[in-house]
Amino acid sequence: MTNTVLHTANSRGHANHGWLDSYHTFSFANYYNPERINFGALRVLNDDTVAGGRGFGSHPHDNMEIVSIPLEGDLEHQDNLGNVAVIRKGDVQIISAGTGVFHSEKNKNPDKPVQFLQIWLYPNKLNGTPRYDQVSLDVKDRHNNFQQILSPNPDDAGVWIQQDAWFSLGKFDQGFQTNYHLKKTDNGVYAFVLEGDVTINGQQLHRRDGFGIWNVDQLHFTADSAGAEVLLMDIPMNI
Structure with a gap:
């Protein structure tokens, strides 16, 4: 039997620190909801806006797959593996924290905010070697199409992850319909609406709504x- 869970945008946790305005779909920091710990391997989905010139100082992670997807602006990354990079809209970044990594994230621009999603997934193997990767993708390839941005296969499109997970981004014309076929039996899908209104398997969704669905093999999608x-x-x- 198909199972679903709906997390509307206005039901998320929220913390505004002045320099950081963050919405939490799942329990994080001072936001705790026992019914929102995770969705399968998905542990954190944070919708962050960081003020100009501000950011997160160096801090540790371990045994977590950390995915960052910029939505607007420029996010500067540094870590103790020697990586220094800037990611922008169209880029996708992953840190496989493994046995442990320290990193910092900062808004590169002093005069405008940076907005990005930070997503954590449990890995399928503990205590791996820490690893960093990022890719730049052509956003035009997601017009009326689900563009793959992450997979467990290093030879596939997007970054690769230490988990049997696939992420896709799409941007659609009004009325466009398509089907999405799940990549692996027993996987589920968590859909997060970045902009606009969509219907997935009969469920109407709006901007920043989240919708989890499992025990299905495909989704029917309408913009x-x-x-x-x-x-x-x-x-x-x-997991």
């Missing part, structure tokens, strides 16, 4: 507004 933009996260439900 209900022009420029509707959606992130699909196809992830293991058993």
